[in-house]
Amino acid sequence: MTSLPRPGTPSHGLEHLHCGDVDWDVDPRLADQLLGPDGLRWEQWRERGWLQTVKSGRHRSVHRVTLPGGVYYVKHFRAADRWARWRRRLRGAIARKEWQAAARVRQLGIPTLEVVAVG
Numbered sequence: 001m002t003s004l005p006r007p008g009t010p011s012h013g014l015e016h017l018h019c020g021d022v023d024w025d026v027d028p029r030l031a032d033q034l035l036g037p038d039g040l041r042w043e044q045w046r047e048r049g050w051l052q053t054v055k056s057g058r059h060r061s062v063h064r065v066t067l068p069g070g071v072y073y074v075k076h077f078r079a080a081d082r083w084a085r086w087r088r089r090l091r092g093a094i095a096r097k098e099w100q101a102a103a104r105v106r107q108l109g110i111p112t113l114e115v116v117a118v119g
C-alpha cells in the first residue's frame with residue numbers, strides 16, 4: 001500500500017492509499033484489516049469464515065465482513081458492460097457518490113451509516 005496526499009479533496013478523517021490498481025480513502029485505524037497490497041482482503045476473509053454474501057446481482061454485490069474489531073458491509077459495484085464502464089467514467093464512481101451523500105446526511109445531524117473506506 002502506498003499512502004498518497006489527496007489535495008483539494010475533503011477526507012473526512014480518511015487516509016488516501018493506493019492498493020493494487022485502486023485508489024482508496026480509508027479510516028487509518030482499519031486500513032490494515034481491510035486492505036492488503038492488492039486491495040480488499042477477500043481471500044483472507046473467506047479462508048477465516050469472516051465473509052458472507054448478503055446480496056449479489058449483475059451491477060452490485062453486498063457482503064458482510066465480521067472482523068475482530070466489528071462488522072462491516074462492503075458494497076462491490078460492477079460495470080456490467082462496456083457502456084456501463086463509459087457511463088461510470090463520465091458520471092463518476094457510484095461508491096464515491098454514495099460516500100458524499102452519506103457525509104452530507106451526517107452533516108445535517110441525521111443518523112446514518114459511517115463510511116470507513118471507499119475505493
